[in-house]
Amino acid sequence: MADDLTPAEAFGALADERRVEILRALDATAGRASSFSALRTRVDVSDSGQFNYHLSRLRPHFVERDEDGYRLTAAGRQVVRAVAAGRFTADARIEEFEHDSRCYCCGATLRVSYRDERLRFHCPDCDREVLNAGFPSSGVRERSPAEVVDAFARFSYHRVSQAREGVCPDCSGPVAGRVTENVPSTIDKPAVVVFTCGVCEGAVWTSFGGLATYDPRVRSFHRDRGIDLDDGYYWEFAQCLSGDFTTVNSTDPWRSTVAFPLGDEICRARFEGSDLVAVEPSD
Ligand SMILES: [Zn+2]
Ligand SMILES: [Zn+2]
Known part of the structure; x- marks a missing residue:
């Protein structure tokens, strides 16, 4: 079966x-x-036996065959995407610029x-790194510096959004969330949540505060008091990056609470493990 390919065999x-x-x-x-002959014409390998050999090495993992001819598998499409995305951009770089977002x-x-x-x-002013996050260099191509930051914000938002709903943003496989004390250096927190894919082993990191901002009850608490959480970038909210509003109530099992004070009211999001289990007030 296609699943049995080892990494060495896949690279081979x-x-x-x-x-x-x-x-x-x-x-x-x-x-x-695509038929064998049409495909061979496109790739321009004149020796039919040699072409057949190369094609056979790609099956069944990257290329599948049925009565109509040859097609890419999902793994084959991912290879094409990865090759295209990495082609131009290995050392993309942007010199430091002022961005219209605020230190939380x-x-x-x-x-x-x-x-x-x-x-x-x-x-x-604080003289410190507020956020340091991976972003593929294809996201930098043909964008102004400000557009890069906006693209990054959407990219991160949707990755976490998909992961928290159980779908890997890289391969669509099932993901599971867990709490870890292995916290990225720029996040000032005792623990964060990591969603790990059971198929590609990709990981998506986020904070309890970051997760809470996706919850409709937390959003409506803010909206009812005149604040739209979509106005602004997630790194501008202290709940997302700092530990100041997060209380760890117990570590075995993990229980924690994120507070969102607004005027003299406070919204609290309570977590058991990586699951948000309650929001107060609950109106
Ligand atoms: Zn600052
Ligand atoms: Zn995956």
């Missing part, structure tokens, strides 16, 4: 330029099956830079 199957060309040619058919701690305008496929948010 792709370790030839012509095989990657075959995948790209199949991708260009937009899901329609002191309110100063943040400075942002991008290198090594990481976006870094620095507060000049």
Whole structure:
């Protein structure tokens, strides 16, 4: 079965330029099956036996065959996407610029830079890194610095949104959330939530405060008091990045509470493990 391919075998199957060309040619058919001869013409390998050998190395994991011809599998499509996304951009970099978002701690305008496929948010007044997060270099291409930050905000929002609903944003596999004390250095918290995919083992990190901002009850608490949580970036909310509003009530099992004070009212989101189990007030 296709699932039985080891990583070494998968890389071996792709370790030839012509095989990657075959995948790209199949991708260009937009899901329609391609016959052996049509495919060979597109890839331009004149020796039929050699072409057949390369094609066979891609089956069944990356290419499938039925009575209509050859098609990409989901894994084959992912290879084509990854090759396309990584093609131009290995050392994309943006020099530090002033971005129109505020330090959650002191309110100063943040400075942002991008290198090594990481976006870094620095507060000049607190003189510290507020956020340091991975962002693929394809997200930087053909965008102005401000557009890069907006793209990053949407990218992060939707990754966490999908993960918390149990779907891996990378491969659509099932993900499970758990609490971990292995906290990224720029997050000032005792513990965070990590969603890990059971298929591709990709991980999506977020904080209890970050998770709470997705909850409709937390959102309506703010909306009813004139605050739309969509106005602003998540890193501007102290609940997302700092530990100041998060209380760990117990560690075995993990129970924690995130507070959102607004005027003289407070909304509290209570977690058991990585699950948000209650919001108070509950109106
Ligand atoms: Zn600051
Ligand atoms: Zn996955």
